[in-house]
Amino acid sequence: MSLNGKVAIVTGSGQGLGLAYARELARRGAAVVINDVNAGTAAQAVARIEADGGKATAVVVPVGATEAAKALVSGALEAFGRLDILVTNAGILRDKSLLKMTDEDFDLVINVHLKGTFTCVREVFGYFKENSIPGRIITIGSPTGQRGNFGQSNYAAAKAGIVGMVRTWALEMKKAGVTVNAVIPVAATAMTKTVPYFQKAVEAEERGEAMPSFFRHELGFGTAEDVAGLVAFLASDEAANITGQAIGAGGDRLQVWTHPEPATTEYREGGWDYEALRGNAGELFNQDTLQGYGEEFLPLPAELKPEAAGASATPAR
Numbered sequence: 001m002s003l004n005g006k007v008a009i010v011t012g013s014g015q016g017l018g019l020a021y022a023r024e025l026a027r028r029g030a031a032v033v034i035n036d037v038n039a040g041t042a043a044q045a046v047a048r049i050e051a052d053g054g055k056a057t058a059v060v061v062p063v064g065a066t067e068a069a070k071a072l073v074s075g076a077l078e079a080f081g082r083l084d085i086l087v088t089n090a091g092i093l094r095d096k097s098l099l100k101m102t103d104e105d106f107d108l109v110i111n112v113h114l115k116g117t118f119t120c121v122r123e124v125f126g127y128f129k130e131n132s133i134p135g136r137i138i139t140i141g142s143p144t145g146q147r148g149n150f151g152q153s154n155y156a157a158a159k160a161g162i163v164g165m166v167r168t169w170a171l172e173m174k175k176a177g178v179t180v181n182a183v184i185p186v187a188a189t190a191m192t193k194t195v196p197y198f199q200k201a202v203e204a205e206e207r208g209e210a211m212p213s214f215f216r217h218e219l220g221f222g223t224a225e226d227v228a229g230l231v232a233f234l235a236s237d238e239a240a241n242i243t244g245q246a247i248g249a250g251g252d253r254l255q256v257w258t259h260p261e262p263a264t265t266e267y268r269e270g271g272w273d274y275e276a277l278r279g280n281a282g283e284l285f286n287q288d289t290l291q292g293y294g295e296e297f298l299p300l301p302a303e304l305k306p307e308a309a310g311a312s313a314t315p316a317r
Contacts, residue, residue: 003236004029007080009072011063011120012090014041016189017140019048020224021087021231026054028232031080034058035072035090055080063090063116069123085235086124087138089119091158095151106154107113113158118165125169134177136235139166141182141246146257148293163246167259170244177245181234184221184257185227186250196306197297211251212304219298220253230254265288 003025013022014036016077022032026049034049034056035044042058049056059075061068076083091113094105128135143157144152162182169180188205192198201215205223210280215221230249233239248255266284268276300306 002029003085006030006084006235007076007082008085008087008235009033009035009076009083009089009120009124010089011035011058011072011116013043013087014038017185017187017224017227018087018089019045019124020228021089022056023049023052023054024225024228024232025085025087025235026052026056028236030085030235031055031057033072033076033079035063036060037062062112063088063120064111066119066123066147068116069119072120073123073127074243076263076268082133083124083127083135084133085136085138086120087140087231087235088120088162089140090116091140093152094154096183097151098153101153109154110158113155114161121165121169121180125173125176128178129176131283132176134240135179136239137169137173137178137180137184138231138234139163139180141184141249143184143186143295146184146246147295149295167244174243177240179234181236181243182246183227183230184246184248185224186248186253187222187224187227189224198303199306214298214301214304216251217253220248220255222251226251226286263291 004196007030008022008025008030008033010018010020010025012023013032013034022034022045026032032049032054034042034045036045036058037060039058039060042060046056057075059072061071067214073083090108092100094109095154096105121137121139124135124137127133139162141163142155144156145163148156166180166182173180188202189294193202198215198221201211201221204211211222227249230247234242234247246257248257
């Protein structure tokens with residue numbers, strides 16, 4: 001698989017997962033537009049890619065507004081003369097439970113994750129369509145958007161919304177030959193480093209050692225590099241038949257998420273009024289038909305339990 005001659009924009013790629021995606025795309029031959037809100041961080045990312053033998057430039061702009069999306073496309077065209085790939089990774093967190101979450105907390109996360117994905121995809125798809133380019137668009141979702149997570153109303157709404165838009169865009173982009181997918185990463189980040197449950201995995205990574213098999217295999221939790229391969233593959237010509245999908249990657253695990261489908265279907269002549277629902281509630285709504293929510297994590301083996309207090313903290317991703 002080669003991305004030689006391709007040009008990619010990766011939003012939020014100054015560090016973390018975004019930088020891992022950008023470096024992998026560059027290793028596969030693509031020239032990369034690094035995006036970050038901090039000029040120094042962006043410059044360091046560009047330098048790392050160039051030190052690896054790749055090509056990169058930086059566009060320092062906060063993702064969200066249409067003007068930012070236009071600046072990213074212009075930056076790619078000015079530096080490399082074309083554009084083939086978009087990865088929408090930029091995001092922020094403002095985690096609080098519902099009654100503590102302010103309008104600003106909600107709006108900031110929605111603006112960067114959800115609106116930022118929308119404006120960047122709209123701008124890039126316009127370029128692809130106008131120039132008859134069978135481009136690749138990879139958005140970034142989250143297990144929180146798929147299942148929910150305590151204290152993340154804003155983040156869950158944004159990530160679920162991204163997957164909903166991907167399904168819609170796959171329909172709208174099909175005729176143009178453009179693919180669009182959502183990657184659901186499960187990887188060590190600055191956020192997971194603060195969660196006691198992942199302490200032993202994070203410590204192993206920081207020592208340059210392989211994470212324990214329990215994390216990589218049973219939990220599907222790994223490094224940013226474990227996710228980067230999927231991003232690069234979806235950006236390649238080999239993935240031309242994959243679109244409209246939510247695909248999870250982490251550690252040793254790969255998952256294709258189902259689209260929402262009815263768990264049960266029941267019919268009643270004349271419809272389901274209040275009395276009919278009340279009379280049949282036990283059959284309609286029970287432990288076999290009602291769906292779960294949130295993520296349940298396996299108990300940690302004794303040797304992998306965190307040394308600090310708070311081992312029961314629920315991971316947020």
